[in-house]
Amino acid sequence: MPNTDRFGPPWWHGKFRGCGYRLTIGREAILDVLSKSEGHLSAEDIYMKVHPRYPSVGLTSIYRTLDVLSHLGLVYKLDFGDGRARYELAEGPKGSHHHHHLVCTDCNRVIDYTDFIDDEVELLRQTEKGLGEKYKFKITNHVIQFYGLCERCGSRK
């Protein structure tokens, strides 16, 4: 049930309405699942979480909605090398919980980290400015990912 924790409509209604998008059951259900789940969900993961409560929402619409959400900047579409796209909310109601990723190239485990984020973000801000000017690019987003072997895969010989 697309909850509003009884303090007015979910925080995303505004962003949606402004862009001429209709607010459908499916879209709400998907945002609801994303905002209540930890981790990096694939389209099918989301489908499986939405389906029990809203069996009428099809996988096709999950894909379509994720596409809209990522174009709206509400959701990040990520690639961790396991052959399917994964999604996470760009920011929660309390503002952004910005983080970057550590990806194991062996088992595909992903760790969110926020350590060092401040220095990184500060540098990124400058870099974005410089690059934006030099290449006339309107930068809206960045991805930083470190790849390597996680504790388990690294020690396992």
Add this chain to the structure above:
Amino acid sequence: MPNTDRFGPPWWHGKFRGCGYRLTIGREAILDVLSKSEGHLSAEDIYMKVHPRYPSVGLTSIYRTLDVLSHLGLVYKLDFGDGRARYELAEGPKGSHHHHHLVCTDCNRVIDYTDFIDDEVELLRQTEKGLGEKYKFKITNHVIQFYGLCERCGSRK
């Protein structure tokens, strides 16, 4: 023709031999194409460049070889959001030409940049160290990509 610009065998022979991999025509041809091409080639791009000279090398082997090369760290496998993996040489004979990417979310154009790289790389080194220790991760690589609208797509209304 897997060239050696007549100064001994191509620089990658050593890396290969050490790991128990056989040095085949196909593998040489692929490395040769990668080292002589600018840009970010897909498996099929590479196939098309290899095919005229070595019609016996199949697409399947291109995929297999790219996989080996990226596990060896000779090649980076990249995702720019256009539905196929793209590859670039990790470093040329003259050492690393390290760079990061600016990706247009509208037309998928990609710009390599090296500006600001020094500061970024310095910060990344520290971050890698900190993260490696805290999460017991053996970090071997990183990806930094900025997303936004390129000059053409940004101005086009």
Add this chain to the structure above:
DNA sequence: CTATTAGTGGAAATCATTTTCATTAACTTC
């Protein structure tokens, strides 16, 4: 040179994502 077996090509399979199209339901207007 011969033996060993990693590597290969081609066809078929896989499977995440996209397309198609007839139907539904959000939002606007009265």
Add this chain to the structure above:
DNA sequence: GAAGTTAATGAAAATGATTTCCACTAATAG
């Protein structure tokens, strides 16, 4: 609230990059 407009949808089929299978080939060791 009812009707009209049309964005959005579900189901099925199509797509297309990548992987799997397997009989065959050829790189390397001895």
